[in-house]
Amino acid sequence: MILARLALRNLLRQRRRTALTLMVVVAGFLALSLAGGFMAQTFQGLSDAAIRGGLGHLQVLPPGAAEGDEAQSLEKSLPDGEALAARLRTDPAVAEVLPRIQFMGLLSSGAKSVAFLGTAVDPVLEPKHMATTEALTGGARAAGGAGSRWLSPDPSLREVILGTGLARALGASVGSSLTLMSTTKDGALNAVDVDVVGLQDLGLRELNDRFLTVSLATASQLLDAGPARSRLSVVLRRPGDTAAEQARIQALLAETSVKPWFELASFYRQVKLLYFAIFGFMGLVLFLVVLLATANTLLMSVMERVREFGVLRAMGLQPGQLLRLLQWEGAFLGLLGSALGLAVTLLLRAGLNALHLQMPAPPGTSHGYELNIHFVPLVYAIVAAGLQATIQVSALFPGLKAARLRIVEALRHV
Amino acid sequence: MLQLCNLTRAYELGGERAGVFGVSLAVPKGCLAVLAGPSGSGKTTLLQLAGLLDTPDEGEVRLGGELVSSLPEKARCDLRLRRLGFVFQAFNLVPVLTALENVMLPLQLQGVTEAEARPRAEAALDRVGLADRRHHRPGQLSGGQQQRAAIARALAPDPLLVLADEPTASLDHAHGGPLLDLMAELAAERGATFLVASHDPAVIARAHRVFRLMDGMLVGEERP
Numbered sequence: 164m165i166l167a168r169l170a171l172r173n174l175l176r177q178r179r180r181t182a183l184t185l186m187v188v189v190a191g192f193l194a195l196s197l198a199g200g201f202m203a204q205t206f207q208g209l210s211d212a213a214i215r216g217g218l219g220h221l222q223v224l225p226p227g228a229a230e231g232d233e234a235q236s237l238e239k240s241l242p243d244g245e246a247l248a249a250r251l252r253t254d255p256a257v258a259e260v261l262p263r264i265q266f267m268g269l270l271s272s273g274a275k276s277v278a279f280l281g282t283a284v285d286p287v288l289e290p291k292h293m294a295t296t297e298a299l300t301g302g303a304r305a306a307g308g309a310g311s312r313w314l315s316p317d318p319s320l321r322e323v324i325l326g327t328g329l330a331r332a333l334g335a336s337v338g339s340s341l342t343l344m345s346t347t348k349d350g351a352l353n354a355v356d357v358d359v360v361g362l363q364d365l366g367l368r369e370l371n372d373r374f375l376t377v378s379l380a381t382a383s384q385l386l387d388a389g390p391a392r393s394r395l396s397v398v399l400r401r402p403g404d405t406a407a408e409q410a411r412i413q414a415l416l417a418e419t420s421v422k423p424w425f426e427l428a429s430f431y432r433q434v435k436l437l438y439f440a441i442f443g444f445m446g447l448v449l450f451l452v453v454l455l456a457t458a459n460t461l462l463m464s465v466m467e468r469v470r471e472f473g474v475l476r477a478m479g480l481q482p483g484q485l486l487r488l489l490q491w492e493g494a495f496l497g498l499l500g501s502a503l504g505l506a507v508t509l510l511l512r513a514g515l516n517a518l519h520l521q522m523p524a525p526p527g528t529s530h531g532y533e534l535n536i537h538f539v540p541l542v543y544a545i546v547a548a549g550l551q552a553t554i555q556v557s558a559l560f561p562g563l564k565a566a567r568l569r570i571v572e573a574l575r576h577v
Numbered sequence: 578m579l580q581l582c583n584l585t586r587a588y589e590l591g592g593e594r595a596g597v598f599g600v601s602l603a604v605p606k607g608c609l610a611v612l613a614g615p616s617g618s619g620k621t622t623l624l625q626l627a628g629l630l631d632t633p634d635e636g637e638v639r640l641g642g643e644l645v646s647s648l649p650e651k652a653r654c655d656l657r658l659r660r661l662g663f664v665f666q667a668f669n670l671v672p673v674l675t676a677l678e679n680v681m682l683p684l685q686l687q688g689v690t691e692a693e694a695r696p697r698a699e700a701a702l703d704r705v706g707l708a709d710r711r712h713h714r715p716g717q718l719s720g721g722q723q724q725r726a727a728i729a730r731a732l733a734p735d736p737l738l739v740l741a742d743e744p745t746a747s748l749d750h751a752h753g754g755p756l757l758d759l760m761a762e763l764a765a766e767r768g769a770t771f772l773v774a775s776h777d778p779a780v781i782a783r784a785h786r787v788f789r790l791m792d793g794m795l796v797g798e799e800r801p
Contacts, residue, residue, distance in 0.1 A: 165685040172673035474669040477630055478683050479658025481651065570630045574665070 166484060170491030173464065180460055185500045187456040188554070191449045192504025192546055193511065198442045199542030200512060204535050206435060212366070213428035215294040217282065219261060219396030220405045221412060222427055223247065224420045228394065237264065237348045237391055241419065244392025251397060254415075256408050261288050261396040264382045268345030270325075270375065272333040279329060280373045281343070283382030286314035292398045295376075301364025301530065302327050307336025311361030318380035323357040328372030330362050337361060343377070347387035355385045366530060450553045457496055458557035461489055465561040472565050473573025482566035489565060493558030494551070501547035508543070512536045578770045579604040579627060579738055584636035586622055587793075597623050597793045599636070604738075604772055604786065609764045612774045613781050614790035620774035621742055623790065627772055628661055628740040629653045641737060658687055662731030662769075664741035668723040670715040676702060676726045677711035680733050687734060701729040705759060720748050724756055732763060741773040745780060757783045 174181045214220060225239045241247055248260040264283040269276045289295050290313055303311040305327040314322050323343065325335060335341060339359045347353050357377065365371055382388060399408055405423050413421040425431060465472070472485060520534040580603045587596040597619040604610040612620040625631040627638060629645060638646035645656060657663075662683075670679045680698035685691065702711050705725040707718075715723050724744060731739050741760070745753035761783050764771050773780060781787055782801070789797035 164691075165682065168678075169671070169673070176673050470667075470669065471671060474663075474665065474671070476654075477628065477657065477663050479654050479656075479661075479686060481654045484686075571625050574625075574630070574669075 166488045167491050170488055171495055173468070173488075174492055174495055177464065177467075180463065181496070184456055184460040184496060185503060187453055188496060188500025188550060189504040189507055191453045191550060192501055193508050194449055195442075195446055195546045195549075196504065196508040196539075196543055197512065197515075197536055198445065199539055199546065200508075200536035201534075202438050202442060203537035203539045203542065205438065206431075207537065208532065209428070209431040209434055210425070212294070213431050214402075214424050215292070216365075217263070217284075217293055217396060218424040218427055219292070220399040220402055220424055221397040221409055222422045222424070223251070223395040223397060223412070223416060224422060225394075226418075226420045228420065237266065237386055237388055237393065240264075240348075240388075240391040240393055241395065243390045244395060245390040247416070247419070248392070248395050251395065251412070251416075254412070256400055256404065256411075257397055258400045259288060259292055259398045261285060261292060261398070262379065262392040263394050263396060264379060264386065264388055264391075265393040266345055266382060266386055268343060268385075270329065270333065271342040271344065272335055272339065275333050276344075277329060277332045278373070279343075279375050281345075281375050281377060281382065283377050283379045284314075286378045287316045289313075293396075295363075298363040298365055299324070299361050301366075302362030305362050305364060306331070307339075308362035310337045311363075314360065314376070314378045318378065320378075321355055321357045321381050321384075322360045322378065323381070324361040324363050324376040325359055326371035326374040327362050327364050328368060329375060330359070332372065335359050343375075343381075343385055345385055347385075348389075348391060349387065351387075353385055353387065355381060357381065364530070446549075450549060453550055454553050454557045457493060457554045458560055460496075461492060461558050461561040462564070464492070465489070465565045468565075469568060469573050469576040472568055473570050473576065476568065476570045477574065485565045486559075486562040489558045489562030490555060493554040497547075497551040497554040500554075501550055504550075505543055505547070509538075512538065578606040578608070578641060579772065580637075580639040580642075581623070581627060582637040582639065584623065584626055584638070585634045586626055586631060587634055590617075595619070595622075595793065597626070597790075600790070600793075600795045601636075602788050602795060602798065604770055606737075606770055607764060607768045608785045609761055609771045609773065609783065610786040610788065611781050611784035612772065612788050612790060613776060615776060617792075618790040619793040620776075620790055622793070624740050624742050624772065624774045627738075628663060629657055658683065659734065660737045662734065662736035662739040664724070664727050664731050664739065664744050666743035666746045668715065668720070668727045668747070670723055670726055670730070672715050675712050675714055676707055676718065676722075676729075679715070679726060680730045683730060683734050698729070698733050701733040702726065704732075704763070705729045721753075721756065724748060725759065728756070728760065728763070732767070732769065735767070736769065738770045738772065741771060741775075743775055743777075744773060745775065745777050750779070753777065753779055 225241055228239045244262050248262045251257050251260045266281045270279045299311050302308045307330055337359055342354050342356050344354045365374055409421055409423045516535055522531050522534050524531045582601050584600045585598050587594055600623060612623055614620055626633050633646055637644055677698055680701050681694040684694035684697060702708055705728055707722060707725055710718060710722055757780055760771055787799040788795060
């Protein structure tokens with residue numbers, strides 16, 4: 164403990180220099196922790212968007228349906244999807260199963276026809292588990308979107324909700340009557356007249372230009388689907404168990420392909436990789452700055468104490484103990500820097516979140532979002548551990564320099 | 578207690594050969610011995626060899642009959658920590674520690690607990706007349722007080738041999754005299770052996786044995 168006490172006193176000896184070094188450590192902690200909190204917000208937002216945008220936690224698909232255009236037809240489907248959904252609903256880990264039909268075709272308004280990508284959903288279950296209402300709120304603000312509402316639970320009604328871009332292309336609005344055309348499961352051409360009951364803004368322009376939603380009853384009539392479904396979106400009771408449940412349910416449903424949401428949400432994965440690359444590089448630069456700053460401080464401190472080290476060595480201090488002394492100094496710098504960094508991070512985080520800053524819309528999306536830097540203790544722990552390790556490494560060189568001093572020369576040092 | 582046998586340590590200083598050459602001497606237990614001679618005569622070099630701070634080119638250092646000059650560095654460190662004490666011309670107290678903490682330092686480095694080291698350090702400070710200054714840092718002490726604290730630090734672990742390099746050189750006569758009296762008293766009282774490098778006549782006058790050096794060689798031995 165005497166070495167620890169000596170180390171602490173030595174840091175207090177040059178208060179200004181120690182304070183400057185601490186500021187570098189605090190700045191490093193602050194930048195990395197805020198970036199980590201921002202990343203957590205982004206990942207959370209993207210994962211929520213993917214899960215509540217229709218994927219659920221797990222997707223049960225016909226084998227090979229995740230690849231190619233077959234995903235947009237019933238050519239490859241779960242032949243008795245409804246029965247499979249009923250079976251899965253009895254599983255204790257499953258909160259709900261949302262069957263879906265994905266299809267494509269032409270949407271006509273008089274002489275105008277536009278190709279569409281359609282999804283048929285259960286009008287009762289869908290709003291309970293998916294972010295349908297939020298998309299509708301966005302659509303209601305678009306031209307012709309006033310009075311937007313969700314699909315009626317009545318299976319006899321033929322209703323459609325259009326993406327805002329698709330509605331604009333057809334000059335349609337809430338209340339318009341349109342014709343949906345597609346091919347049935349057996350390849351015959353079929354058409355159904357539908358009423359537009361709402362517009363939706365899905366956040367991506369490309370989706371808004373092509374996407375529409377109908378009830379399973381409407382799609383069944385159009386496609387002559389019977390009990391066949393394109394896929395089932397499974398909502399789990401414990402989202403954290405997604406990976407484990409995927410393996411378990413896959414084993415139960417060997418004839419299907421069960422995929423977790425994060426394998427299917429390619430946008431989420433790409434953004435995650437991009438963020439890791441950007442913030443990883445930023446972290447590397449910051450760690451390097453901390454390394455150089457602390458190494459410089461400790462080296463200057465060693466150069467100023469050459470004679471003192473000579474005296475300590477003369478008194479019997481082993482070279483390894485001098486190395487440990489410098490490691491203690493690094494340890495205190497790191498601990499104090501991280502503690503101060505955490506305090507400043509929490510304060511700044513609270514301040515920034517209180518400002519309700521609006522972030523611009525990310526590329527390819529149609530609306531921005533509010534900045535809400537997350538509180539992520541794991542990130543703080545990783546940053547603190549990383550900084551501590553960096554500082555301990557930076558203390559090695561000055562420590563070795565001190566340990567290698569020749570005593571008689573150190574005692575002569577002026 | 579201390580035997581230096583045919584000790585040689587040569588080095589270049591300003592283009593000239595300096596150091597000590599073939600010095601042999603013996604210092605008995607409880608003796609206040611002085612290495613006397615002008616600047617550059619090899620006093621400090623010999624003291625550093627005797628204190629295991631440097632390694633001789635030739636010759637041997639024996640402490641209590643044991644050959645110690647050829648020991649590996651770790652064992653020499655341990656020996657310095659447990660058997661030797663040092664007093665330097667510039668006092669060289671650790672500036673961030675109080676007088677008491679400075680005296681406790683070698684004890685704690687030996688592994689003595691703080692609870693045990695504190696009374697021993699307080700007694701050592703009391704013996705050198707610094708009981709009321711124990712919580713002062715070196716910067717708050719006069720030169721004489723700092724050197725007395727350094728003596729207390731050297732003596733607190735009860736060493737066999739205390740090596741002092743020009744201990745009065747940074748002090749005026751008023752402070753140097755009492756310090757020497759104190760060292761002589763402690764040598765008699767504790768049976769500690771002192772080897773002091775000095776050209777101060779006041780130091781030489783109080784010595785039990787004087788070894789005179791010139792150009793790195795022993796040229797005389799006196800027993801006043």
